[in-house]
Amino acid sequence: MAMAERFPASRFVGYDLRGGDRLGRSRAAEAGLSNLTFEVRDLSDFDVSATPEAFELVTTFDGIHDQAQPRRLLKGIRRSLTAEGIYLVQDIHASSHHHLDREHPLGAMLYAVSLSHCMTVSLAQGGEGLGTMWGRERALAYLEEAGFRDIRVHQLEHDIQNDYFVCRP
């Protein structure tokens, strides 16, 4: 919604399983945004169902770690980007190795959230069950496997919880 408001000449689409679409549509309508649509879509087969070169920008905000098939989704995102396109990923700041997260200020809480929600969402779909704390090393490996070659990781000063990956083909 924030991007649709700021860039009225651009078009935006949001995908989610059933539920998120209704809330999104009603909020977009309330805000009078006609350049923003929402579609119910199971992204588990996005590696083959994504339209090639459909988007100049793709974003996921905590959108990878509870997917059923995160690797297929990432491959589809790469496929759906134009040659100059950018994929912005916000996901939880963690290591992929438990012992390196012992000093993580939010580690215990985030592992608990992972077990009780995020892993469960994925496993309930027969998925990989990555979980909230899949971590930076695994994220980089999956992004590279999906075909991203220029990946920059940022942390924002005000945000101890997240990593921001700016990915280009």
Ligand SMILES: C[S@@+](CC[C@H](N)C(=O)[O-])C[C@H]1O[C@@H](n2cnc3c(N)ncnc32)[C@H](O)[C@@H]1O
């Ligand atoms: C942690 S939420 C993040 C939602 C939103 N980006 C936000 O920041 O509030 C993860 C989202 O992934 C969606 N999701 C999980 N599995 C999915 C699938 N197979 N296909 C599409 N979306 C899926 C969930 O429905 C949920 O809305």
